[in-house]
Amino acid sequence: MANISLHNNDSTSALDYMQPEHLRDIQLVRLQNTVKRAYDNVELFRGRLDEISFNPEDLNSLDDIAKFPFTVKTDLRDTYPFGLCASPMEDIVRLHASSGTTGKPIVVAYTQNDIEVWAQAMKRTFACTGIHKGDVVQNSYGYGLFTGGLGAHYGAEAIGATVVPTSGGNTQRQIMVLKDFGVSAICSTPSYFNFIIEKAAEEGIDLHDLPLRVGIFGAEPWTHEMRKRIETESGIKAYDIYGLSEIIGPGVGIECECQDGLHIFEDLFYPEIINPDTGEVLPDGELGELVLTTLQKEAMPMIRYRTRDITRILAAPCDCGRTIRRIERISTRSDDMFIIRGVNVFPSQIEAALLSVEGTLPHYNIILYTENGMDNIEVDVEITEDIFSDKIRAMESLRKRLSHAIEQTLGLRVKVKLVAPQTIQRSEGKAKRVIDNRNK
Numbered sequence: 001m002a003n004i005s006l007h008n009n010d011s012t013s014a015l016d017y018m019q020p021e022h023l024r025d026i027q028l029v030r031l032q033n034t035v036k037r038a039y040d041n042v043e044l045f046r047g048r049l050d051e052i053s054f055n056p057e058d059l060n061s062l063d064d065i066a067k068f069p070f071t072v073k074t075d076l077r078d079t080y081p082f083g084l085c086a087s088p089m090e091d092i093v094r095l096h097a098s099s100g101t102t103g104k105p106i107v108v109a110y111t112q113n114d115i116e117v118w119a120q121a122m123k124r125t126f127a128c129t130g131i132h133k134g135d136v137v138q139n140s141y142g143y144g145l146f147t148g149g150l151g152a153h154y155g156a157e158a159i160g161a162t163v164v165p166t167s168g169g170n171t172q173r174q175i176m177v178l179k180d181f182g183v184s185a186i187c188s189t190p191s192y193f194n195f196i197i198e199k200a201a202e203e204g205i206d207l208h209d210l211p212l213r214v215g216i217f218g219a220e221p222w223t224h225e226m227r228k229r230i231e232t233e234s235g236i237k238a239y240d241i242y243g244l245s246e247i248i249g250p251g252v253g254i255e256c257e258c259q260d261g262l263h264i265f266e267d268l269f270y271p272e273i274i275n276p277d278t279g280e281v282l283p284d285g286e287l288g289e290l291v292l293t294t295l296q297k298e299a300m301p302m303i304r305y306r307t308r309d310i311t312r313i314l315a316a317p318c319d320c321g322r323t324i325r326r327i328e329r330i331s332t333r334s335d336d337m338f339i340i341r342g343v344n345v346f347p348s349q350i351e352a353a354l355l356s357v358e359g360t361l362p363h364y365n366i367i368l369y370t371e372n373g374m375d376n377i378e379v380d381v382e383i384t385e386d387i388f389s390d391k392i393r394a395m396e397s398l399r400k401r402l403s404h405a406i407e408q409t410l411g412l413r414v415k416v417k418l419v420a421p422q423t424i425q426r427s428e429g430k431a432k433r434v435i436d437n438r439n440k
């Protein structure tokens, strides 16, 4: 193995253009270190590797990874709060937590080195979107236990940009900052940016007139149709950013200027796609669940973590020239799916159908309910003021077009309700659009 630098602290973006053999060499050394660290310091990993009689010293090929058992979210819950830590508490300089809908959150820990690796991952993330020194980055991801705020913050500083740490919420102030501080890039959830667009319009501000050029949107699923809406309404280029607390936070993957899949920083995170039902590893190009192994995390190494996020690896070279592979935009999580009258339905399919029809706004709710023992879907969608104040006939015609578009996509008839602008609750972070009232 010739002359491989295992430290990515100085030159960053060069790592995105490595020869695949070079990358694999780096991945193998880092995987060996990670597995050894996990085995030596984390009871759960040691127990699982002992169970399959695997000695970390025997790991000599990347293919060995397929032998390891998966790690799942309940492993973090069961070992709450620090059971998966591989570093002593005095070496841990930061804790974050992901809220989850029920029970205890999952807690994630970072050493100083982890924080630096993360900042470099986020620096590369921003570089992919053309953000550079001299840009003013408004960071509207929540600061706090959520990884979005501080994750993006350190990366933007690392690239030399000016960060405005607005965090989420206080939308009027967000707009003032956008307008007055020469902001050229914004980080937020796509749903929150939609809210900002709407509020700005109410104040008579057209985002096309501002220096804002780039949006870094993620932390929740969004569709191509939503991207088109955002780009048209604001005149900016909207990039999809992916990440999860268990692996590091934001900075696992990002789109480049081609906006055709998200590059994964493969020297830091080893991706696999599996069949979620059987656990079998699938070849590049096949749709399945993304499984990630951290290659440089110290405080909380993660081996074969099942993300529940559904995607595929796009192995074809990207036109941008980066050699790190891409994953397809994550349209759904395996646990977001619901089954209605025998049909598998993903919320993103409904979003795509709704936004393909003119006259709708990107604010909607999906309500699941039971009637006469049958499960049904009602989609409440806001429509533009023009249509809302128009004749009943125009509204009925729009409602029919929407029902038709959804039926075409799902193969299922659903109830569509047009609601007045401003009726649906806006989100300042991750949107919650599915309301499950079944059997209530």
Ligand code: DLL
Pocket (backbone or CB within 6 Å): 098, 141, 147, 148, 217, 218, 219, 220, 221, 222, 240, 241, 242, 243, 244, 245, 246, 249, 250, 251, 307, 309, 329, 330, 331, 332, 333
């Ligand atoms: O959402 C980290 C993050 C912050 C990512 C800011 C991007 C920007 P968690 O709160 O742990 O971490 O949630 C992770 O959110 O497993 C996905 O299901 C979902 N998710 C994150 N980014 C995307 C995306 C942060 N671009 C979970 N598209 C993940 C679709 C996403 N889903």
